[in-house]
Amino acid sequence: MARLGVAACGLAALAACGDNSISGPALDLSLSRVAGFDPLKAALVQARDEANGGFNLDMWAAVVDRNGLVVAVVFTGATSTDQWPGSRVIAAQKANTANAFSLPHLALSTANLYAATQPGGTLFGLQEANPTNDEVAYGGDAADYGTRKDFMVGKRIGGTNVFGGGLPLYDAAGTLVGGLGVSGDASCADHNIAWKMRYNLQLDHVPAGVADGGKDDNIIYDITNGVS
Incomplete structure (x- = not known):
């Protein structure tokens, strides 16, 4: 009986120290109201319907809050x-990157990071930092991707992406x-x-x-013969 009592106490202590007893930051509800599923999708559809260059393809968009938690994931197509x-996943990586490498007084878009992360650049290798959380990226039911039930929502996606599309x-x-x-x-x-x-x-x-x-974090077209 004594041994069972010790074992039970040990299990109780282990449970008390488990991950379930540790709470992380909650999703930013204020941002969810402004850039949650419905407003994000409406903004994406409106922007995509304008002339933007490229190939006029359907698009994905994602938003993360300041803690890196995914707020919403949307797309423009029928499915x-x-x-x-x-x-x-790339959209979520870009959202994470723009948030992770911007400051209250200095905005950096993912496009701003491109030149500096090329071989010989001052930030070369940055794209290998903060790896994507694969379980978050590919978990859940694929049928829910891009819906309110997307598995990424409320979780940290991580990832670093250094080409245009993140702000x-x-x-x-x-x-x-x-x-x-x-x-x-x-x-x-x-x-x-x-x-x-x-x-x-x-x-x-x-x-800034x-x-x-x-003044801002707009894309800079200044690469000539491979040099920025």
Whole structure:
């Protein structure tokens, strides 16, 4: 009986120290209201219907909050396979990257990171940092991808992506509240669509950046003969 009592106490202690007793940050409900499923999808459809360059393909978009939790994942096509299936995770990676490498006083888009992460660049290797959480990326029922029940929602996707389509999100008070990622076309078109979406969501109050004389985080077309 004594041994059983010790064992029971040991199991109780183990349970008390388990992951279930540790609570992480909750999803940003304020951001969910502004850039959750319905407003995000509406903003994506509106932006995608405009001229953006690229190939005029259907698109994916994702938003993460400042803690890196996925707020929503949406697409423009009739089904989740009307746009590149692989772009679902890429959109989330871009959202994570823009959020992870922007600051309250300095916005960096994923397009801004491209040149510096090429071989010989000052940030070469950055794209290998913060690996994607594969269980979050590919878990759940694929039939739910891009819906309110997408398995990524409420979880950290991680990932670092360094081509156009990811933008940090700043509310009307100038507070950095998360990141937006768009994927499904040429990366320049991805950036253009994300840029319009952020404006449509009224989350484009960028404090400063590295483009346009330090005003914002727009894409910079300055690579000549492979050199930026």
